[in-house]
Amino acid sequence: MKKILHYFFLVLAVLSLCCCTGNNTQPAMDSNDTIISQDSPVIIDDTTVQGLIVYYPQFSRIDLVCETMPSQQDTSVIFTAEAAFTHELLDEFAHSNIDGDHVSGGQRYQGAKCKDNSGAFAWFDDTTWEFVHGEYGELLDSVAQAGGMGFGQAIIIYNGESIRPLWRDNKVTHYRALCEKDGHLCIADSRDEVSYEDFVTLLETFAPTHALYMDMGAGWNHSWWRDATGKVHEIHPIADKSRYCTNWITFYK
Numbered sequence: 001m002k003k004i005l006h007y008f009f010l011v012l013a014v015l016s017l018c019c020c021t022g023n024n025t026q027p028a029m030d031s032n033d034t035i036i037s038q039d040s041p042v043i044i045d046d047t048t049v050q051g052l053i054v055y056y057p058q059f060s061r062i063d064l065v066c067e068t069m070p071s072q073q074d075t076s077v078i079f080t081a082e083a084a085f086t087h088e089l090l091d092e093f094a095h096s097n098i099d100g101d102h103v104s105g106g107q108r109y110q111g112a113k114c115k116d117n118s119g120a121f122a123w124f125d126d127t128t129w130e131f132v133h134g135e136y137g138e139l140l141d142s143v144a145q146a147g148g149m150g151f152g153q154a155i156i157i158y159n160g161e162s163i164r165p166l167w168r169d170n171k172v173t174h175y176r177a178l179c180e181k182d183g184h185l186c187i188a189d190s191r192d193e194v195s196y197e198d199f200v201t202l203l204e205t206f207a208p209t210h211a212l213y214m215d216m217g218a219g220w221n222h223s224w225w226r227d228a229t230g231k232v233h234e235i236h237p238i239a240d241k242s243r244y245c246t247n248w249i250t251f252y253k
Contacts (some may be wrong), residue, residue, distance in 0.1 A: 021191040040228045041078035041253045049195070049206045054179075055079060055187045055225060057251035062123040062185075064104040064149040066072075067252045072232045076252045081176065081187060081189075081223035081235070082215040083249040084151040087112035090244065098246050099138055100152030111152075116167055119155030121178055121249075122214050124148045131180060131210035133158040134207040151247065153178075157211035162204055167213075170195035174236070176216050178249065179208035188215070189211060189235065220245055226253075 043056040057079040066082075068076045085099035095102070099114035120136035120165065122143040123129045132139050133155045143150045154167045156177055175190045177199075187208060190199050203211050219241030222233045 022103040024036065038121055042225045042227070044139075046191070049201045049202055051191050053189045053191050053207055054181075054206070055189070056184055057187075057225070058187075059251040059253065061125070061150055061252045062129075063250050064151050065101055065106045065248045066095065066098065066102075066109075066246060067223075068250055069245065070153055070250050072204060074111040075226070075230060076124075077189070077226065077250055079223075079225045079251040079252045080248045082110070082220045082245055082247065084114070084247050085114060085215050086112070086220070086244060086246045089241070093246060098151075101137065101150050102151040102247065103140050103144045104247070105149070106144060106147035108140055114152065117152035118153045118163065118167060119158065119212055120150055120152045122148060122150030127220050129180075129185065131155070133156065133163065140206060149249075149251070151203070153215075154213040155211075156200060157203060157208055160207070160209055161201060166197060166200060168196050169171075173204055174221055176214040176221070177203060179203070179206070179209040179212075180210045214249070217241075222249075 021111065045054040059078065070080045074202065080173060082100060087097045087099050090097050095109035096112055098111040100111045100117040102109055102111055117132045117247050119129050119131065120139055121253050122139050122145040124143055125148040136152055140150050155163050172193050174196050175196060176195055177188050179186050188203060190202065219239040221236040222238045222242045223236060224232050226232055
């Protein structure tokens with residue numbers, strides 16, 4: 001009888017240990033029961049708004065990389081995507097071919113005039129960033145002095161309010177926006193090809209504080225992110241017109 005009880009308690013102890021170990025290794029869950037990895041450099045939310053895939057880079061710094069897209073071999077890069085519009089399809093790079101003045105690596109450059117640039121985003125080389133609606137020359141001056149980055153684009157949502165009328169037509173394609181949501185920066189992509197008005201409606205449901213358009217279309221939509229194992233995931237494939245791209249907002253771990 002003593003041997004039976006001994007084996008019983010031994011088995012019970014092993015089962016208890018297994019349960020405890022399992023609980024310590026469970027992945028974290030967000031408020032929508034989406035499984036996320038605690039050490040993932042990019043957290044992905046594809047459940048909050050059906051129709052959107054939202055990427056949250058867990059970054060230490062941001063830059064506007066110009067001329068050449070960041071290499072996938074650079075393991076410090078965790079997310080990169082086209083930011084400002086490219087003015088013309090040129091075989092040679094020039095900062096003047098990026099629509100709107102911009103700041104890259106703390107240096108301010110003069111870009112091409114662009115009537116669609118109704119706002120801008122800037123990161124101040126610390127933990128602060130800013131979205132603006134309207135003229136953004138002073139913002140770029142400030143961010144250049146701080147050694148940060150910034151670029152102009154079409155503002156979609158500012159201070160929680162949609163900007164109407166919509167700045168573009170309803171071409172059906174994939175769309176993307178740089179957003180601030182609950183104090184965090186993120187990139188919101190349409191899961192499928194949609195009209196621009198439908199994309200704005202999806203963003204309104206997502207309800208970011210700010211949303212700024214990011215250049216898209218075949219070639220310009222080529223982008224990628226890095227997972228916790230270091231593996232690179234391409235969001236849209238490289239295309240022939242990708243060689244004309246000029247600038248990329250780039251998040252570093």
